[in-house]
Amino acid sequence: MKKIYSLLLALFALSTCSLEEDTSGFSSPETFYKDKTQCVAGLNSCYIPLNALYTHKMMLATEGVTDLCTASSTSQDAYLDISPSQPRFGADVWTNAYKGVMYCNAVIAGIERSPIDDEVKIPLLGEGKILRAFYYWLLTSFFGDVPFYTVDVANTEILSEVGRLPRMSAVDTRNALIEDLLETIPFMEQIRTSDIADNRCGAAMGWMLIAKMAMWNKLWDTALDALDNLEAIYGDLEQYPLSDVPFRIKNTPESIFEIQHTYTAGGLIYTSNVACICMPRPREENTAIYSGVEIPELGSNATTWAAIVPTKYFYNNLQPDGSPDKRRDMNIVSSWNGETFTGSKIYFGPKFWCYGMTQTYDSNNYPIFRYADAVLMKAECLCMQEEDAALSIEYLNKVKRRAGITEYTHFRTWVRLMDEIMTERARELFGEFQRKFDLVRWGNWYYRTTLLTDSKKVLENILPCHEYYPIPDTEVTNSGYALDNNAYAAYGL
Numbered sequence: 001m002k003k004i005y006s007l008l009l010a011l012f013a014l015s016t017c018s019l020e021e022d023t024s025g026f027s028s029p030e031t032f033y034k035d036k037t038q039c040v041a042g043l044n045s046c047y048i049p050l051n052a053l054y055t056h057k058m059m060l061a062t063e064g065v066t067d068l069c070t071a072s073s074t075s076q077d078a079y080l081d082i083s084p085s086q087p088r089f090g091a092d093v094w095t096n097a098y099k100g101v102m103y104c105n106a107v108i109a110g111i112e113r114s115p116i117d118d119e120v121k122i123p124l125l126g127e128g129k130i131l132r133a134f135y136y137w138l139l140t141s142f143f144g145d146v147p148f149y150t151v152d153v154a155n156t157e158i159l160s161e162v163g164r165l166p167r168m169s170a171v172d173t174r175n176a177l178i179e180d181l182l183e184t185i186p187f188m189e190q191i192r193t194s195d196i197a198d199n200r201c202g203a204a205m206g207w208m209l210i211a212k213m214a215m216w217n218k219l220w221d222t223a224l225d226a227l228d229n230l231e232a233i234y235g236d237l238e239q240y241p242l243s244d245v246p247f248r249i250k251n252t253p254e255s256i257f258e259i260q261h262t263y264t265a266g267g268l269i270y271t272s273n274v275a276c277i278c279m280p281r282p283r284e285e286n287t288a289i290y291s292g293v294e295i296p297e298l299g300s301n302a303t304t305w306a307a308i309v310p311t312k313y314f315y316n317n318l319q320p321d322g323s324p325d326k327r328r329d330m331n332i333v334s335s336w337n338g339e340t341f342t343g344s345k346i347y348f349g350p351k352f353w354c355y356g357m358t359q360t361y362d363s364n365n366y367p368i369f370r371y372a373d374a375v376l377m378k379a380e381c382l383c384m385q386e387e388d389a390a391l392s393i394e395y396l397n398k399v400k401r402r403a404g405i406t407e408y409t410h411f412r413t414w415v416r417l418m419d420e421i422m423t424e425r426a427r428e429l430f431g432e433f434q435r436k437f438d439l440v441r442w443g444n445w446y447y448r449t450t451l452l453t454d455s456k457k458v459l460e461n462i463l464p465c466h467e468y469y470p471i472p473d474t475e476v477t478n479s480g481y482a483l484d485n486n487a488y489a490a491y492g493l
Helices: 002-014 036-047 049-053 056-062 089-112 118-143 156-162 170-182 203-216 220-234 312-318 371-385 389-403 414-428 435-442 445-452 456-461 473-478
Strands: 069-071 255-259 308-310 366-370
Touching: 036 089, 036 118, 049 089, 056 089, 056 435, 089 118, 118 170, 118 203, 170 203, 203 220, 203 255, 203 366, 203 371, 220 371, 255 371, 312 414, 366 371, 371 389, 371 414, 389 414, 414 435, 435 445
Parallel strands: none
Antiparallel strands: 069 308, 255 366
């Protein structure tokens, strides 16, 4: 865990000082967090690692190696050339997610000892706990069992202990986080994320995380309770238009959590690069012609990379050409303004495009959680309980109705209903950074990806152990081998 250890050491160093220094003008962690402004400043740091996590590589890792998408990218993540010695994007996720955990733990400890009134403290504390839970949700989704700690690294003794932690059961980690969130979230303001100043994390994101983690752990009642709270906040799905779904439409009322980006020419730049692999290519130099078709909306300054594209299974079966599905022409396109792309290629659609992009500066926000996801989660939980098929189908049909497609009406078996829910999640949440997580949670990632991928390179490399990323070898070594990659070792990696 050398990287984690180094990060923790750096934080510890910042919290200490030489006896020879004049510290009268500085605040230590013990003297900070005296008012709301200082607490908010601390919480701001907890958001910083998100931008390094949600890049084009996250799209490749979570969508590009599934039944729905393939990529011709030179990134090894796109064709599963992954091992403990070459963890690829897994190393970025490990480093940045644990950096987020580290920041959150320090800030939570600071807010807990703050003298501010509980009325002010509770939502701030909740925000820190929600962000910490998000980083652990991401870690367990990527790696399965991971080291779990919630203490502030306040001295070298704690630093040493944390650096030698083994994997902890992902089930236990999620249960601990659910319990922790439930201590705070019910006492936060129950409003939509878009109604919170600066779209900060609030109760809605907390309920979503509880539901996500509970579903991983097959705690259907816990998940349903959380989803009921979300429904009380968000209401009827039909009030949220599909026109708000594209990434460039930021912080919509349906949004529960999204990665915030801003771009101003000659000014503030806080961007990523997902759109670079989601737009038609190549672009003819100094023109707005992409893959042989003029797309004025994209402008003449965008940089496009090897594209991630839908699989034949997706565009032939789930959203074929001519489908009445209102989401189809947002998700994927084979033409623009009546002109067909070179080679009749099919690309990701305008849901993912960054209009007027300059070079690689994708200033879209990236939706991580939105309400339609929660509605389908409720359909799934009800289905898994095998008690009320009609209610499960009703929540499934809420999403279908908004999309303008035929509703599911003939219940036959619970297995067939679950298959339809899985399929609807594919249509609704296409390209939204979670298809692989869904498939791994359902236990069918290896089977479906092997069966339906269009990538020969993926087929050459794919192994059952690839459902999770390996912990980087360097982390295993520097943990004193408290960590392991036994699943990969079983395949000689």
